[in-house]
Structure formats: structure tokens, C-alpha cells
Amino acid sequence: MKRWVTPVSERIAKTAPLIDVRSPRDYLDRVIRTQLLNAVNEGMLAVGPHEISRHVRIDDQSKQVPPDTHAADLVGGRRNNKRREALADLRTPDGGWLSFSAVLRPKDGKVEVVAYNVERVYRRDDCPHWIRFDFSPPGHDNDQRGMRSHVHPGDDDLQLPAPIFAPHELIALLLDPPGPSDTRKPRAKGEVERP
Amino acid sequence: MSVTILGRFELASRIVLDESTSSWFVVGSEDDPNGTLLSEQLEYLADKEVMTRSATDVGSLVRGSRDTRDAIAVVAAPVPLDDLHLDDARSMLQRTSAGVLVIPMDQLPRLASVAPHFTSWVGNRVFAVEDDHRLADQARQQRLEGLREQFGMSDEEFLAQVERGELSLEPEHAEWLVLLRRDDLLDPLTKEADKP
Numbered sequence: 001m002k003r004w005v006t007p008v009s010e011r012i013a014k015t016a017p018l019i020d021v022r023s024p025r026d027y028l029d030r031v032i033r034t035q036l037l038n039a040v041n042e043g044m045l046a047v048g049p050h051e052i053s054r055h056v057r058i059d060d061q062s063k064q065v066p067p068d069t070h071a072a073d074l075v076g077g078r079r080n081n082k083r084r085e086a087l088a089d090l091r092t093p094d095g096g097w098l099s100f101s102a103v104l105r106p107k108d109g110k111v112e113v114v115a116y117n118v119e120r121v122y123r124r125d126d127c128p129h130w131i132r133f134d135f136s137p138p139g140h141d142n143d144q145r146g147m148r149s150h151v152h153p154g155d156d157d158l159q160l161p162a163p164i165f166a167p168h169e170l171i172a173l174l175l176d177p178p179g180p181s182d183t184r185k186p187r188a189k190g191e192v193e194r195p
Numbered sequence: 196m197s198v199t200i201l202g203r204f205e206l207a208s209r210i211v212l213d214e215s216t217s218s219w220f221v222v223g224s225e226d227d228p229n230g231t232l233l234s235e236q237l238e239y240l241a242d243k244e245v246m247t248r249s250a251t252d253v254g255s256l257v258r259g260s261r262d263t264r265d266a267i268a269v270v271a272a273p274v275p276l277d278d279l280h281l282d283d284a285r286s287m288l289q290r291t292s293a294g295v296l297v298i299p300m301d302q303l304p305r306l307a308s309v310a311p312h313f314t315s316w317v318g319n320r321v322f323a324v325e326d327d328h329r330l331a332d333q334a335r336q337q338r339l340e341g342l343r344e345q346f347g348m349s350d351e352e353f354l355a356q357v358e359r360g361e362l363s364l365e366p367e368h369a370e371w372l373v374l375l376r377r378d379d380l381l382d383p384l385t386k387e388a389d390k391p
Contacts, residue, residue, distance in 0.1 A: 028328060033204055034239045049208035053201075059330040062378050071378035073370050075330060079341035103369040103381070114381060115369035137364040139383025 024072035120174035128154020202327025223303030230297035281310035
């Protein structure tokens, strides 16, 4: 049967980024921590340099040989899959928080994104209460369904295909306030935009 | 003299806050005697230019400070503190932006006795810097514990399932493999049937 389009899994796979840094550690120092500190200065994170220093770190003690193929685990905040507020480390001014982990690997002088979870939790009464972007390692069953990269809009059982991001892009996306800005009315379907 | 212990990122953030003041910071460092890592971290965070110099005596210290007056200066002095004659040089170390004097960690406790006037001038800007990029072992163990609980498996059971190709790898599984130093299993195994 004719498909009419290239399978979504193939189209999503083409969005896999290579990050232009020397190593996963370089990415932590140069990009992620700098971005988070800027977010603190812009009032998008309600923490200080101490929390970034303590909770945004990297585990890169692999035994892989040669060493420049080492994968590393970049973490932001403690593991918190039950979303307990007491375990929230990278808090946001709205009462929510951000947490992430990403597996990164050197490739061709840059850094390849192998897998990630990046989750933003909003205020308790917000709907959705949380949103999480997942990217699984290669070879997953999800590959076949175009779901290796997907987003959960506040429900672990609901997943929609998503492009493959670099972790800092997701952090930027999720720290920005959701929804329309205060100066813009929420738009209803069919609304005509006035000049 | 009070010494504050800070991670390198946190210390760089603190220095950048004061980058336009004429303050000196004294930093004891064990793992970064030339101040290279601290300079890099400052470059990522600062709006001003960061310039690195080395000093082995009072002359090179003063020169290093003077030709970097408008930048954030990182002056590494991996020598005994006495060689720098800090009290004598104090008036020649006036700056228009922040200066960071990196000294060996074992020299830091001697600062107040070797250079009491300089120490009083820098006030509470005396730091011992630590590496803060690597996940502490306790934090790594906590993450592993969380993964075992979430998936109801021991590390050994998890690895056995991955090695037998029985598990569809989720993002958390990738993290688990890295934490167990088994990132060699991240790529899909070539099944016997698929081999040429």
C-alpha cells in the first residue's frame, strides 16, 4: 500500500542533533550550567549557583576503551519519578521544578545525544501538571513506531511523537512560561487575528 | 581569616557578580594549579574578557596585574607565598576590575601570617576551590537505587536482560547502563539471525 509520506520514524530520526562541543563535560560547563545561571538571573529559576553546582553534574567514569568513546550521564536534579516536592532541586518561581538526565557520547569531534528525560512540573493545580520529553536509546521497539522520541503531556500512558532536541533546547523550551503571554488573550479556534 | 570552600562553578559565579569591582579574590587550588579550569569557567559566565597570567615573584605578579587591569585577571602563582611579597606589592595591585590570585592549597592557611595587610585588604574573598562537575558517589548510588526500585530489578538482573537482548531500552535504562559503567551495551546487540 502506498504510504504517501516517508514514515514518521525516519523523519524524526533526521532531527537528531550533534552538539558542537568537545565533550559531554564541555557541554555541562559551557552550555548547560551557563544556561541555568542565565535562567536564574532572568527569574526563570528560583535557585542559586549553589544548587546548580550541587545538583547539575555529570557521571563520566566509564570503563569504555578508547576513552574518547565514553558515554556520560548528565543529570539535573535528583531522580524524582513520583514527583515529590521534597526532592525538587531546580525549582521554578511558579512553585514547580525542572529535572533532567541525558546520556551523551562523543562523536566525530562533537557530542551525540543518545537518550534523555527532560521533565517540567508545574503548579499542583495546573493542567497538565507536568510535561516530559523522552528520547530512548537506539534499537527500542519505539523506533518502529516513530516513538523513539516522544512527549508525555502530563500522562505516562499518553505519548505523542516529538522531534529530537538537544537537552539545552528542551530546558529553554520548558523554562519559558507555558501558554500565551499576559498581554495576549488565549486564542480560540477560528479567531481572526486583527492587524 | 575565614576561608570559604566552594565548587569551581559556584566560585566563578561569585567572582562574576563582582567582575566590575576592583576586588582581589584569593583562591587555593589543589587540582588546577595554573587556574586553567577556573579561567575557562569564568569565560563562559563573564561579560568581561578573562586574561590568564602566571607569577613566580613579586615582579611578575605586579606586571600580570597591570597588563590585565580592565579584564578579569586570573594570576596563577604556584610558588611559596613568601616569594610574592604581597604586603609590599599591595599598592601596586590596584585594579579596575576583579583579579583572582590562584595559589597552591597548602599555601592558603599561611596567607594571614605571611601577608597580614594584603589579607585584611581582600577581606572575606578567600576561597578554597573544589571540583564540582562530577556526580558524587553517594548521589550516583541514590540514582541507582531509584532505578532498581522503579524497574523492580537488581543491577545484575537488568544487565542480564540487556545482554540477552530481552529489554526494550527506555531513556532510564541508558542512564542505568552509564552509571554501571556498561555503556558498551547502549547500542543494539546484533542478533545471531541478523549476522551475515
